[in-house]
Amino acid sequence: MGRKRKGRDISGWLVVDKPAGITSTAVVNKVRWALEAKKAGHAGTLDPEATGVLAVALGEATKTVPFITDALKAYRFVVRLGQATNTDDAEGEVIAESADRPTDEDIKAALGGFLGDIMQVPPKFSAVKIDGERAYKLARDGDEDFEIAARPLWVDELVMTDRPDADHVELEMVCGKGGYVRSIARDLGAALGCHGHVLHLRRIWSGPFEAEDGLTYEQIEELARTPELDDHLLPLEQGLADLPEVKTTEQGAAKLRNGNPGLVIATDVEYGDECWASLNGEAVAVGVFKAGELHPSRVFVRG
CATH class of the missing domain: 3.30.2350.10 (Pseudouridine synthase)
Incomplete structure (x- = not known):
């Protein structure tokens, strides 16, 4: 036991x-x-x-x-131009430098290439697994001769909010799941021909x-x-803010809590939509709506 x-x-x-x-x-x-x-x-x-x-x-x-985790998130960050580091942030060692500095117009033009559906290679100092090992462990062990496959990322917004001096630019980004801000800084620096890494990073919101x-x-x-x-x-219901809500009854809730399909009352969902069922404002289950019933995938157990 x-x-x-x-x-x-x-x-x-x-x-x-x-x-x-x-x-x-x-x-x-x-x-x-x-x-x-x-x-x-x-x-x-x-x-x-x-x-x-x-x-x-x-x-x-x-x-x-x-x-x-799947919801959009917003970040405010400062990119240090002119230097690349092995970690893509200020904690790492400088591995390349450039005296070139882009204009504000150059930066704004380059940002457009990072919008929408893009492919992004995570930093080598990250938790991505390579043949069962964390990439950061391989990098720390000095085995940096490995490649990380590019991953899809949705970037909803990426704008320049300030340019305090020639070496620094402040950006704000809204993106989907799995985005690495350090990779954005690294790749932006490469696109501008001057190198770059993240100096400061702050997540200003995540979903609700x-x-x-x-x-x-x-x-x-x-x-x-x-x-x-x-x-x-x-x-708990705050975590379901991006899903549509349907109502259930005492009888429907009892079935849902046992992992079975339960009757729900729905107005703004269609067949096959993922949604959550509530009873008296409390979440009972998350599942898929089919023909007047919710087929549960997650059930909430209330004490």
Whole structure:
């Protein structure tokens, strides 16, 4: 018989404004400790030196993480022009330099090549797996003679917001799942013929969650294990904001909770659409709508 996990059966989302110098996993562990939660996870890793919104899911809300991971996200970042590094950010070693500097017009023109459906090669210092090994481990071991396959990325928006001096440009990007801002900086520098890497990076929103609404790491420590921290929890349903909602009945909910198709009332969904069913405002299940019923793929267990 497995050991019972200690902690509270608590479900919901806590939005954190992650500071620089700490990993996303460390933030999740701090939140789990502070809320004495049995289960926690996050929706989208941020590099240790990056700041901004890190949405931490607790309990049953962890079942909605994929929907936030798949949602659009927005980043504000500064690119250092004239230098390439082996990590594509300021933490790495400079491996190439150039005295050339593009004009504002050059930069704006080049940004158009990064919009829409693009193919992007992740940084070598990333968590991408190569033959079962993490790319960053291979790179740290000095085995940098490996290739990472390009991956598709949707870039919804990429604009220049400031040019404080010739060496720096501030950009904002809205993109889909799996985007590496460091790769954008690297590839933009290459396109401009001057090299480039990320100097500062901040995720300003992720799906329905915004950095300005997040708690700081210090606030989490100050409010740890108090009712005041619970007050900052957002409902599980926030993680389903991008999915259409359908209503169900007591009888339909009972069937859904057992993993069976349940009757729902739908107005804005069509056959085959993915949606979530609610009863009295609470999420019961996520699934596919077919002929008046929801066929569940995820069921939420309420304490």
